[in-house]
Amino acid sequence: MCKKPVKELTSLTFQPEEQDDESAKYTQEFAKYVTKAAQFSRACEEAVTEMLVCGLVGTVVMGFMWVLFLWLFAGVIVFVALAVLVITLLAITIICYVRAGWAPNLDDFVNSTAVTQNLGDYNYENLSTSDNKDAYGAMAVIMTVILALVLVMLALWRKCIARCVAIIRESTKVFKVIPSMMVWPLVSIVFLTAVYIWAFLVAAYIFYADESTYAENFDKLSTAIKEAGSGSANDKISDLLDKDPSTQKWVLFWVHLFGVLWVVEFIKACAWITMSGAVCYWYFFKDDKDKYETYPLLSSCRRVMRYHLGSAAFGALIIAICQLVRYMLATLDWYTKDLQDSNLVFKMAIKCSQCAMWCLQKTIEFVSYFGFVYIALEGKNFCWSCKETFKFLLTPKNAIQTAVNKVVQKLIVLIISFTTPTFMALICYGWLYNNSVYAEDNNPLYPCILVWIGSFALAGAIATVFECTIDTIFLCSFKDAAEYDGKYMSKDMREAFGIDAPPPAGISAVQTSADYKEHNDLAAKGGGSSDPTIRA
Secondary structure, eight states: OOOOOOOOOOOOOOOOTTOOHHHHHHHHHHHHHHHHHHHHHHHHHTTHHHHHIIIIIHHHHHHHHHHHHHHHHHHHHHHHHHHHHHHHHHHHHHHHHHHTTSSOOHHHHHTSHHHHTTSTTOOOOOSSOHHHHHHHHHHHHHHHHHHHHHHHHHHHTHHHHHHHHHHHHHHHHHHHHOGGGGTHHHHHHHHHHHHHHHHHHHHHHHHHSOHHHHHHHHHHHHHHHHHHOOSHHHHHHHHHHTSOHHHHHHHHHHHHHHHHHHHHHHHHHHHHHHHHHHHHHHHHHTTOGGGOOSSHHHHHHHHIIIIIHHHHHHHHHHHHHHHHHHHHHHHHHHHTHHHHHHOHHHHHHHHHHHHHHHHHHHHHHHHHHHHHHHHHHHOOOHHHHHHHHHHHHTSHHHHHHHHHHHHHHHHHHHHHHHHHHHHHHHHHHHHHHTOHHHHHHSOTHHHHHHHHHHHHHHHHHHHHHHHHHHHHHHHHHHHHHHHSTTTTOOHHHHHHHTOOSOOOSSOOOOOSHHHHHHHHHHHHTTSSOSSOSOOO
């Protein structure tokens, strides 16, 4: 009796009557893509549990592991990150020298007589062509200057690096008291996902809806505007509404895009102020049992909802305007490709405008997010907070420390954002590969791709929490050192800041009106500054 297994194929093939060899070739190629897509969908559908465990739970667990690593080995991690930065700059500099022909390269060695005597007439192409030598030479000079400046700054800023290590180690202590900080980005992700879905659906409606719908709606809107009042503004709006449907689509799209950008930045600003408020409260009241809060993040969120929504909206508005202008310039750049090819001046104007706008946006974002920390720290409005940010950054000592902190932050964020999803994807692959039932009919690599993407997004959000915590501890510690002689600092922080004298007695951080009165009374007697720490 034959026991060989037989597998029945139930697939059907439909062939058009007029199909020829060429169309059959493309049909088969398209069928391959459809088959791959079906296999991808089936593999992911049967591995939902593993994907959620690795992409969601595993990423959050890795976030706590990074907290532990930074607490135990903050100095080592910062040293390694800076070493990687220097090595990367050195490698780029060497490559530029080689390509410019200013240093011996691999071609010179390979093409030497001793090596090529057995290679016949074949010679490797010289990488440093004459067309690129000047460009690589200029890059080599620039990279040499940058590398020298980095090395000099690392040597001169040793104390700033030590303070940065202390600030990072202090920041990790926040997650011990407020572990919900690690999962707080999930709240923002949920809201942002809803906004992005809404943005996509409305954009699709704008561009693919029946054009007659625009005419009807615009006629109604124009009539309502005329009935509401009169004047030049109404006439201009009516003229705009009488444009062709294509113009109306683009006007609606840009208005919609601006609204989306504003809402997205508003959500980010509220999340940032909320996290900063919880960290500020922890910093100044961590040793005060009477002011202990069971849910510090929720308390901070309540303060944001009650006091700081206007500041968050205004800061988000400024950032959204900068982003909108950048997108407009990018659109102009796209639709003027032919004109740029024939007009070098116009091309340079477009490129320089985009570069300048990018720099302006990054500067505004930098100042704004420091301002958000000041909002949580001082309880003031956005404009006052940005003014204090400028005053803080214009102090040379503070500016140097800020530069060191930001460099180290970006390196740590880069490490966390790439190592976490890669590690989770490898775990998911090993889990599915060793599942014989799953691996028999599915490719374990497909779910791992989605795990990597999802984990990368969540790890980036968790890294943002680290950035917010470090920035907040940084501003709190400098305020503590300047106004309270480091009263609220830990021993490690006091050593890093070089504060040896005992803190003054009787001065406490301000949170309520009673604290504010007590604070002013002590300050009037010479006990400390009259500037409260937290007024939210």
